[in-house]
Amino acid sequence: MQWWNDLISWLTSSESQSTVFAAVVLFFAVLAAGLLAAWIxxxxxxxxxxxxxxxxxxxxxxxxxxxxxxxxxxxSLTPQEQVLADRAVGQADILVRLLPIRGSDIAANWAAHQLHELKRASATFGYQLDPAVVEFRDRLLEWQRRPGRTKRQFQNDLERWRTQRNETPEQPTIDEQETWVAQQHHDRYREAVTITDTAEASTAPTQTVEVDGTGTATVEPAAEAKR
Known part of the structure; x- marks a missing residue:
């Protein structure tokens, strides 16, 4: 206990006041610097x-x-381009669902429905739907800025579409029509590729083989052989 008494006596003495004050100031300075560094x-x-x-x-x-x-x-896309576009859509869907935004799953479901509707409209009418694309873009940008309010709007749209689908008696017929249109598109493209390959094969230059008197064979294109 003697050392403790000596320490208390030294701390309360007038000679140690400047040292104690400097130590206290240094302690708070180091603490403030640490807190400031952590905040930065x-x-x-x-x-x-x-x-x-x-x-x-x-x-x-x-x-x-x-x-x-x-x-x-x-x-108007080829089947290969459609496959690449579907892969890009799948990657974008995963990116949206992984975003740290409230309601990202609902936004991904809404976007998937809208993309399906755009595909169906393109296959049915065959022209670019610029207003629909602009509205799609604006709704997504609005969702990024105000995720809470737009989430409720997306949810309402999904519920309305689900109700309309259940109340539509001819929905199986519509699905069959969409499948038929897609099959027609693939068949038409396959026929176009076949016709192109046949035309290229028919216009390919042929070669003739001539044998001169010395028994040497020479190969010439058909056009040069005619000349």
Whole structure:
């Protein structure tokens, strides 16, 4: 206990007041510097995360808008282009569902329904639906800015479409018609490819073989042989 008494006596003495004051000031300075550094680091990390989130949102929405543009002219795409477009739509759908935005699953379901409608309209009418693509883009941008309110609108749209589908007695006929239109598109493209290959084969230059008196064979194109 003697050392404790000596320490208390030294702390309460007038000679140690300047030393104690300097130690207290140094302690609070180090503590304030640590807190400030932690706050700056946390703010920097939050800014980086927010920037990456904005980039991910912009990339996902841009992919969906591009998919909507291709869906609006779906009937004019080749089967290979349609496969690539469907793959891009699938990747964009995953990106949207993984976004840190409230209601991203509902937005992905809404976008999938709208893309299907654009494909169906393109196959039925055969022209680009510019107003529908613009509305699709604006709704997604509105969802990015105000996810809470737009989420309710998307949910209402999905419920309305589900009700309309259940109340439509000719829905199986519509589905069969869409399947028939898609099959006709593939058959028409297959016939066009076959005709093109046949035309190229018929116009390919032929070669003739001539044997001179010395027994040497020479190969010449058909046009030169005629001359």
């Amino acid at each position: 680091s946390s703010s920097a990390v939050k800014r980086v995360v927010a920037q990456r989130d904005r980039e991910a949102k912009a990339a996902a929405i841009a992919a969906l808008v591009d998919a909507a543009t291709e869906a609006s002219v779906w009937n």
